[in-house]
Amino acid sequence: METLGSILNGFSIALHPVNLVFCFVGVFVGTLIGVLPGIGPLGAIALLLPSTFYISPTSALIMLAGIYYGAMYGGSTTSILVNIPGEAASVVTCIDGYQMAKQGRAGPALGIAAFGSFIAGTISVILLSFLAPPLARLALRFGPPEYFSLMVLGLTVLIYLANGPIVKALMMAALGLVLGIVGTDLITGRARFTFGIIELNDGIGIIPVVMGLFGVSEVLFNVEKIMKRQVTKTTISGLLPNLRDWKDSAGPIFRGTFLGFFLGILPGGGAVISSFASYAVEKKVSKHPEKFGTGAIEGVAGPESANNSATGGSFIPLLTLGIPTNGVMALMLGALVLHGLQPGPLLMREHPEVFWGTVTSMYVGNVMLLVLNLPLIGLWVQVLKIPYPILFPLILLFCLIGVFSVSNSVIEIWFMILFGICGYLMKKFEYEMAPLVLALILGPMFENALRQSLIIFDGNPLVFLTRPISAGFLIASCLLLLTTLLPWMKGKRKLLSEGD
Amino acid sequence: MKIYTILKSLFLTTTFFFLVVNGVSAIDFPTKPINLVVCFAAGGSTDIIVRAITDRMSEKMGVPVVLVNKPGSGGLIGGEFVAKSKPDGYNVLVLSLAHICRQVIDPKMPFDVVKDFEPICLYVGQPIFIIVNGDSKFKTIEDLIDFAKKNPGKLSLGSAGIGATSHFSLELMKAATKINFKHVPFAGEGPAITAVMGGHIDGMAAGLGAFLGKALSGDLKALVTFDDQRVPELKDVPTFKEKGYPEAYMYSWFSFAAPAGTPKEIIEKLDNGFRAAIKDPASEAAIKKLYFRELYMGHGEFKPFVKSELEKFDKIAKSAGITVK
Numbered sequence: 001m002e003t004l005g006s007i008l009n010g011f012s013i014a015l016h017p018v019n020l021v022f023c024f025v026g027v028f029v030g031t032l033i034g035v036l037p038g039i040g041p042l043g044a045i046a047l048l049l050p051s052t053f054y055i056s057p058t059s060a061l062i063m064l065a066g067i068y069y070g071a072m073y074g075g076s077t078t079s080i081l082v083n084i085p086g087e088a089a090s091v092v093t094c095i096d097g098y099q100m101a102k103q104g105r106a107g108p109a110l111g112i113a114a115f116g117s118f119i120a121g122t123i124s125v126i127l128l129s130f131l132a133p134p135l136a137r138l139a140l141r142f143g144p145p146e147y148f149s150l151m152v153l154g155l156t157v158l159i160y161l162a163n164g165p166i167v168k169a170l171m172m173a174a175l176g177l178v179l180g181i182v183g184t185d186l187i188t189g190r191a192r193f194t195f196g197i198i199e200l201n202d203g204i205g206i207i208p209v210v211m212g213l214f215g216v217s218e219v220l221f222n223v224e225k226i227m228k229r230q231v232t233k234t235t236i237s238g239l240l241p242n243l244r245d246w247k248d249s250a251g252p253i254f255r256g257t258f259l260g261f262f263l264g265i266l267p268g269g270g271a272v273i274s275s276f277a278s279y280a281v282e283k284k285v286s287k288h289p290e291k292f293g294t295g296a297i298e299g300v301a302g303p304e305s306a307n308n309s310a311t312g313g314s315f316i317p318l319l320t321l322g323i324p325t326n327g328v329m330a331l332m333l334g335a336l337v338l339h340g341l342q343p344g345p346l347l348m349r350e351h352p353e354v355f356w357g358t359v360t361s362m363y364v365g366n367v368m369l370l371v372l373n374l375p376l377i378g379l380w381v382q383v384l385k386i387p388y389p390i391l392f393p394l395i396l397l398f399c400l401i402g403v404f405s406v407s408n409s410v411i412e413i414w415f416m417i418l419f420g421i422c423g424y425l426m427k428k429f430e431y432e433m434a435p436l437v438l439a440l441i442l443g444p445m446f447e448n449a450l451r452q453s454l455i456i457f458d459g460n461p462l463v464f465l466t467r468p469i470s471a472g473f474l475i476a477s478c479l480l481l482l483t484t485l486l487p488w489m490k491g492k493r494k495l496l497s498e499g500d
Numbered sequence: 501m502k503i504y505t506i507l508k509s510l511f512l513t514t515t516f517f518f519l520v521v522n523g524v525s526a527i528d529f530p531t532k533p534i535n536l537v538v539c540f541a542a543g544g545s546t547d548i549i550v551r552a553i554t555d556r557m558s559e560k561m562g563v564p565v566v567l568v569n570k571p572g573s574g575g576l577i578g579g580e581f582v583a584k585s586k587p588d589g590y591n592v593l594v595l596s597l598a599h600i601c602r603q604v605i606d607p608k609m610p611f612d613v614v615k616d617f618e619p620i621c622l623y624v625g626q627p628i629f630i631i632v633n634g635d636s637k638f639k640t641i642e643d644l645i646d647f648a649k650k651n652p653g654k655l656s657l658g659s660a661g662i663g664a665t666s667h668f669s670l671e672l673m674k675a676a677t678k679i680n681f682k683h684v685p686f687a688g689e690g691p692a693i694t695a696v697m698g699g700h701i702d703g704m705a706a707g708l709g710a711f712l713g714k715a716l717s718g719d720l721k722a723l724v725t726f727d728d729q730r731v732p733e734l735k736d737v738p739t740f741k742e743k744g745y746p747e748a749y750m751y752s753w754f755s756f757a758a759p760a761g762t763p764k765e766i767i768e769k770l771d772n773g774f775r776a777a778i779k780d781p782a783s784e785a786a787i788k789k790l791y792f793r794e795l796y797m798g799h800g801e802f803k804p805f806v807k808s809e810l811e812k813f814d815k816i817a818k819s820a821g822i823t824v825k
Contacts, residue, residue, distance in 0.1 A: 143700030189662025334543025344713025
C-alpha cells in the first residue's frame with residue numbers, strides 16, 4: 001500500500017503544469033521522430049539532452065521518456081503507410097500493416113496500432129509501478145549463458161516469421177548471420193570483413209540495412225510497375241478498427257504486452273526482439289496462420305503492443321539498478337548523471353520523486369499520445385493519396401536524411417542504396433526480409449554470448465543446460481522446432497499407414 | 501600612362517594587403533564557432549564531462565564552442581576526422597587515453613596520436629578501480645590476489661572490450677601482481693558492470709563514475725584503485741601503491757588536441773581560453789559533481805606527457821601481447 005502512496009505522490013508531480021508541458025513536448029517530438037523514417041529516438045534525445053541541463057532532473061526524464069515511447073507510437077505510421085519502418089522495432093509492422101494499407105485498410109491498421117500501443121503502454125507502466133525492483137533482480141540473473149539460450153530461442157522463432165517457403169527464409173537468415181560477422185570481433189578485437197573501411201569496424205549498421213531493404217527497395221519495386229492511382233477509388237474503408245478487428249486484436253494485444261514487457265527488461269535489444277517474437281507468437285497461436293503476410297490485423301496489433309510495452313520494461317533496470325538496457329536508456333542515464341544523480345539502487349530510495357514522477361508521467365504520456373494520434377489518422381491516410389511521382393522521391397529523401405542524420409557518413413548511404421537494390425531483387429524473387437533483419441541483429445549477440453560463456457566456464461558446453469533459465473530457453477527452442485515437425489511427421493505416418 | 505601606373509600599384513597593394521591579412525589570420529582567431537569533436541556517443545561519460553564546460557568555453561573563447569559527436573570504432577572515426585581537418589584551430593579533438601590504448605594495439609590506425617596532433621591541454625582524469633560483486637567472497641584485494649595465485653586461470657575479470665582502458669588496467673594489474681586470470685571482454689562498460697552485479701563474472705576494472713552509485717548501495721564493492729591516492733568518495737578503498745604494487749598506476753584522462761601543423765599562436769589562444777574555462781569555479785564544481793578530477797596541464801607540459809603515456813602503454817601492450825593485427 002506504500003506503493004499506492006508513492007504513486008499518488010508521483011501523480012502530483014507528473015500533473016504539475018510544468019511537467020505536463022514537458023511531457024507533451026516529449027511525446028509530440030517523439031511522435032514526429034517516430035514517423036520520420038531513419039531518425040530514431042536516440043538521435044532526438046541526444047540532441048535535446050544538453051538543453052535539459054537547465055531543468056530539474058524529473059522534468060528532464062519526463063520529457064526524454066516521452067520522446068522514447070512517443071517514437072514507438074509514431075514508428076508504426078510509416079511502416080503501415082509506405083512500408084518503411086520508423087525504426088528497427090517497427091520492421092515487423094511493415095509486413096502486415098502495409099498489406100492492410102494496400103487493401104484500403106490503413107485507417108484500421110493505424111487505429112489498432114495506436115490503441116494497442118496505448119493499452120500496452122498503460123499496462124506496462126502499471127506493471128512497472130508494482131513490480132520494478134523484483135523484476136530488476138530477475139533481469140540480473142541473465143548472464144552470458146542465458147543470453148545465448150535466449151538468442152537460440154530467438155533464432156528458432158525465425159521460422160515463424162516466414163510467410164513463404166521455409167528454405168528461402170532460412171537462406172535469408174543465413175545471409176543475415178553472415179552479414180552480422182562483419183565488424184570488430186568482440187573477443188579478439190580483430191576486424192572481420194571490414195576491408196579496411198573504418199565505418200565497418202562497428203559492423204553493418206542496422207539502420208541503413210532496414211532503410212534500404214524496406215524503404216528504398218519498395219520505391220524501386222513500385223517504380224517498376226506502372227500504377228494508375230485513381231484518386232476517387234482509394235477505398236479507405238473506415239478510419240477506425242471495426243468490431244471484428246477488435247475481436248481479432250484483443251488476444252494479440254494482451255500477449256504482445258506481456259511478451260514485450262518481459263523482453264524489454266533484459267539489457268540488450270529487448271524492444272526490437274519483442275516485436276519479432278510477438279509476430280511469431282501470434283502466427284503460432286492463430287487459427288489462420290496463412291493470413292499472415294496478407295494483411296492480418298493480428299500481425300500489427302501484437303508487435304505494436306509488444307514494442308510499446310518493451311519501452312516501459314526497459315526503464316526498470318535503469319531506474320532500479322542504474323543499468324541501461326539499450327542506447328536510449330544509456331542517454332537517460334547520462335541525463336541523470338548530468339544532474340548529479342547517481343543512478344543505482346539508491347536512486348529509488350533517495351530520490352523517489354524522480355522515479356515516481358517519471359513512472360506516473362508515463363501514464364499521462366500514453367493518454368496524450370492516444371489523443372494526439374487518433375485524429376491524425378485521417379490526416380496520415382491522405383498521404384496515401386499523394387501521387388507516386390511525388391511520394392516516392394519524398395520517401396527516398398527521408399530515407400537519405402534518416403541514415404545520414406544518424407551516422408554523418410556517406411558510406412552508410414551507399415550501404416543503404418546497396419541494400420535497397422538487394423531488397424528489390426529479393427522482392428522480385430520473393431525472398432523475405434524479416435528473417436534477414438532478425439538474424440543480422442541476433443547473430444552477433446548469439447556469438448558473443450556463446451564465446452563469453454565458454455571463456456567464463458572454461459569451455460564447458462554443459463553450462464547452458466545446468467543453469468535453469470538457460471536450460472528453459474533451450475528446451476523451449478527444441479519444443480518449438482519439434483512442433484513445426486509434427487505436421488510433417490503426421491503426414492509421414494499417414495503415408496506409412498496407407499502404404500501397408 | 502600615369503593613371504595606369506597608379507591603378508597597377510593600387511591593385512598590387514590591395515592584393516598584397518589581402519594576401520598578408522589572410523596569412524595573419526591567427527591574430528583574429530577565433531572568428532567562427534569551434535567544433536569540439538567527442539569520439540563517443542552522446543550521454544556517455546566522455547560526452548558528459550565535456551558538455552559540463554562547453555558553455556564556459558564558449559564564454560572564454562568569445563565564439564560558440566559546439567560539441568559534435570562522432571562515435572564509432574572506439575574513437576577512430578572522430579580522431580581521423582580531426583587529424584585530417586585543416587589546422588586552423590576550428591576543429592578540436594577530445595583526445596583521451598582510449599586513443600593511446602587503441603594506437604598501441606593497432607598498427608593500421610588511420611592516424612598517429614603524436615604525429616598527427618598538436619596537444620592543447622589536459623583536462624580531467626578519472627580514477628580506475630577493481631570492483632567485485634557486493635556479496636563477493638573477496639573482501640579485500642589481497643583475497644583476490646591470493647585466490648588468483650592459488651588458482652591460476654580460475655578468476656574471470658571483465659572489461660569494456662579489447663583495447664579499452666579497462667582492459668589495459670587489468671593487464672597492468674596482471675603485470676604488477678603476477679597473477680593469472682581469464683579476461684572476459686564485453687561490449688562496453690555497461691554490460692560488464694551488469695555481469696558483475698549479476699555475479700556472472702568475478703570482477704572488472706571500471707572508472708569511478710560508472711559504478712559509484714552501485715558501490716554506495718552495496719551492490720558492488722571497490723577493492724582497490726589504480727590511482728596514487730585514495731579517493732574522497734571511497735576513502736576506505738586502498739591504492740595499489742599502498743598494497744606494494746606502485747607500478748599499477750594509471751588513470752583515465754581526457755584532453756584537447758588540434759591537428760598537427762596548427763600555428764603556435766592559435767594553440768596558445770586555445771590553451772589560454774580552455775584553461776580559463778576549466779579553472780572557472782562553476783566548471784570545477786561541475787567536474788567534482790561528475791566524480792572526475794581536474795588535472796589541467798598546459799601545452800608545454802602536456803605534449804611530452806602524451807608521448808610518455810604512449811610509451812608506457814606500448815610497453816604494456818607488447819608484454820601482454822594485446823594486438824588487433
